[in-house]
Structure formats: structure tokens, C-alpha cells
Amino acid sequence: MIEARRISKFFSIVNKEGIAEGLTACLSVTLSIEKGKIITLLGPSGCGKSTFLEILAGLQAPSEGEVFIDGVRVLEPLPSTRAEMDAYRKRYRFLSPLANDLFRDRPKHDIAMIFQDYAVFPWMTVLQNVTFTLKLRGLRRAEREKQALFYLNKVGLGASLHKYPSQLSGGMRQRLAFARALSVEPKAILMDEPFAAVDLLTRERLQDDLLKLLDSSGITIVIVTHDVAEAAYLSDEIIIFSPSPGTIRNRFTIDVPRPRRRDHPELADIQERISRLLKYDIDNESEYSI
Numbered sequence: 001m002i003e004a005r006r007i008s009k010f011f012s013i014v015n016k017e018g019i020a021e022g023l024t025a026c027l028s029v030t031l032s033i034e035k036g037k038i039i040t041l042l043g044p045s046g047c048g049k050s051t052f053l054e055i056l057a058g059l060q061a062p063s064e065g066e067v068f069i070d071g072v073r074v075l076e077p078l079p080s081t082r083a084e085m086d087a088y089r090k091r092y093r094f095l096s097p098l099a100n101d102l103f104r105d106r107p108k109h110d111i112a113m114i115f116q117d118y119a120v121f122p123w124m125t126v127l128q129n130v131t132f133t134l135k136l137r138g139l140r141r142a143e144r145e146k147q148a149l150f151y152l153n154k155v156g157l158g159a160s161l162h163k164y165p166s167q168l169s170g171g172m173r174q175r176l177a178f179a180r181a182l183s184v185e186p187k188a189i190l191m192d193e194p195f196a197a198v199d200l201l202t203r204e205r206l207q208d209d210l211l212k213l214l215d216s217s218g219i220t221i222v223i224v225t226h227d228v229a230e231a232a233y234l235s236d237e238i239i240i241f242s243p244s245p246g247t248i249r250n251r252f253t254i255d256v257p258r259p260r261r262r263d264h265p266e267l268a269d270i271q272e273r274i275s276r277l278l279k280y281d282i283d284n285e286s287e288y289s290i
Contacts, residue, residue: 002033002056002188002220007065009051024245025051028065031239031248035187038214038221040231041239042274044282048246049224050192056222057113057190069110069187112181116193120165120176126152127161133180151183152176154213171202178213188220195230203227204262207234211258228274232267233260238274243281250277 009025026048033039041049054060056067058074067074120129130148139147152158155175165173174194181189195203207230214221225231231238235254242249252274256266 001035001070002031002222003068004029004031004052004056005066005068006030007052007055007062007067009048009055009060010063026055026241026246029246029248030065033220033222035220036218037236038223038234039237039239040223040225040235041241042225042228042231042278043241043246043249044243044278045226046244047241048244049241052241052246053190053192053222053224056188057111059113072110074111110187112184112186112189114174114177114181114189114191114194116196120173120180122165125162125164126157126168126176129165129176130180130183134183137184147183148179151179154182155179155209169202170198171206174198174206175209178210182213182219186219188222191221191223193224193226196226203230210234228271228278229262229267231274232271233262238270240274240277249281 007029008027011023011025013021013023015021029048029052041053043049051060055062056074058067121132124132127145127148130152131144134144134147135141149158149161152161155178157172157175157179160168160172165176168176174197177194195206198206210221211234223231223234232254237254238252239248240250240252241247252270254267254270256264260267
């Protein structure tokens with residue numbers, strides 16, 4: 001289970017006059033996600049969805065709050081006051097900065113992240129991209145290629161092992177990102193607009209591929225998307241974020257059994273309700289501003 005408790009993220013930005021001012025990306029977001037569920041985060045641009053996702057992944061520390069995966073804290077908030085800094089130093093006084101970095105403040109290995117731009121290494125072949133990831137995760141040399149081949153075959157890239165990303169289509173590069181994420185056998189995969197860079201037909205094919213890959217795997221999926229139809233088709237639950245600062249605005253549970261038809265009447269009804277809600281929020285965004 002992923003459990004986010006009262007997550008807030010504050011940034012300091014410089015305005016056009018050169019004066020520093022505060023920006024709240026997300027505010028007191030509390031969310032529990034059951035194992036094996038697919039959850040999507042929807043909301044207007046700039047509402048903190050991607051920031052919240054990166055906090056779940058441990059790529060950013062929250063300003064306030066905590067994230068736990070199966071009871072293990074992902075990353076603790078950074079100290080923001082002198083008192084918190086003194087307490088932080090006291091807690092880690094027996095650790096060198098290197099040890100603290102390695103053992104305390106690094107994202108745990110049971111999370112994988114997939115980005116919109118694939119984030120694959122262009123100078124490595126398909127096979128090398130996956131084996132390098134497994135090397136970083138500490139897998140022994142003898143096991144790396146075997147595990148990489150298993151997952152590359154699973155996503156349909158078994159015939160493209162020695163190609164470079166530039167020689168692959170957009171859909172194939174995203175399959176490579178899937179293989180790399182799956183190969184570390186994580187408890188959770190977090191995806192930030194994973195299908196935004198491909199055309200509609202490829203996007204739908206990749207959505208179906210994702211559902212097949214995750215069938216009965218028990219992996220928890222959290223997806224940030226702006227595509228309401230995609231959210232309805234994939235999700236067990238859709239979380240609607242309010243305009244900035246991002247908070248949980250609404251939640252929609254989807255009980256349509258899989259495999260689903262994209263034109264299922266219940267999905268169409270949910271899409272219509274969410275689209276109206278998002279339009280209302282965008283049209284009245286100024287009312288949410290602080």
C-alpha cells in the first residue's frame with residue numbers, strides 16, 4: 001500500500017519584479033492506494049499532480065508530510081526551520097554525509113518511474129538500457145541479462161535487443177521504458193504522462209499493453225494524465241486535483257470489470273461528469289487562488 005499523509009510542497013520563486021515569493025504546489029494531500037490498484041491523477045495544468053507524483057517516488061522531499069510504501073517511509077521532509085535543522089543534525093550526527101545519502105535519503109528500490117519523454121539512454125542499446133538499470137539495482141552480472149531478456153520479450157522487444165533508441169518508434173521506446181521499470185520488479189510504478197508523446201492509435205495500443213503486462217502482477221500503478229478517456233479506461237479510481245494549490249477535489253471509483261470496452265456507457269458517463277467538473281474548475285480557477 002502507498003500512503004501519503006498530509007503532503008504539502010512549497011517553492012520559493014522570483015516574480016517579474018525580481019522579488020522572491022512563495023508558491024504552493026500541493027497542500028495537505030492525504031491519499032491511500034491499495035496494492036495492485038491503478039490510480040490516475042487528473043487536474044488542470046499547474047495543480048501539483050506531477051510534483052505530488054515525484055514526492056511519492058522520492059524524487060522530491062515534501063515540505064510537510066510523509067509517504068510510506070508498505071509501512072516504509074520513502075523520504076522524510078527536509079528541515080525548514082532552525083529547530084528542525086538542529087533536530088535533523090542530532091538524528092544523523094553519527095553518519096557521514098555520504099552514508100546519510102546512501103542509507104537515509106535515497107528513494108527505495110521498490111518504486112519505478114516512467115516519464116513522458118521515455119528517459120532512456122540514447123547511447124545504449126535496448127538490452128544495455130535494461131541491464132544497466134539492473135546493475136544500478138545491485139543485481140549480479142550473471143542474472144542481469146537473463147532478467148532483462150525476460151522483460152524485453154514480455155513487452156515485444158525481443159527482436160530489437162541491439163537497436164539504439166533512435167532506431168525505435170515512439171511506441172517502442174515507451175515499451176523499452178516499460179521493460180526497464182518492470183525488470184526491477186517494483187511494488188509500485190509511477191507514470192507521468194506516459195502516453196502523451198505518441199499518436200492516438202499507438203496510445204491506445206500501449207494502454208492495452210500496459211493492462212496485459214500488469215494483469216495479476218500485484219503492482220500498484222499511479223498515473224498522471226490530462227486525458228480523461230485514458231483515465232476512465234485504465235483506472236480503478238480517478239483522483240481529481242483542484243487548481244493550484246493542488247488538493248484532492250473529487251474521487252471517482254470505476255467498477256467496470258476488465259477487459260473493458262472503450263465505449264462502455266458507464267465509462268462515457270464518468271468521462272462526461274469529469275469533463276464538466278474540470279471545465280468548471282478551469283473557468284473558475286481564480287476562486288481557488290491564494
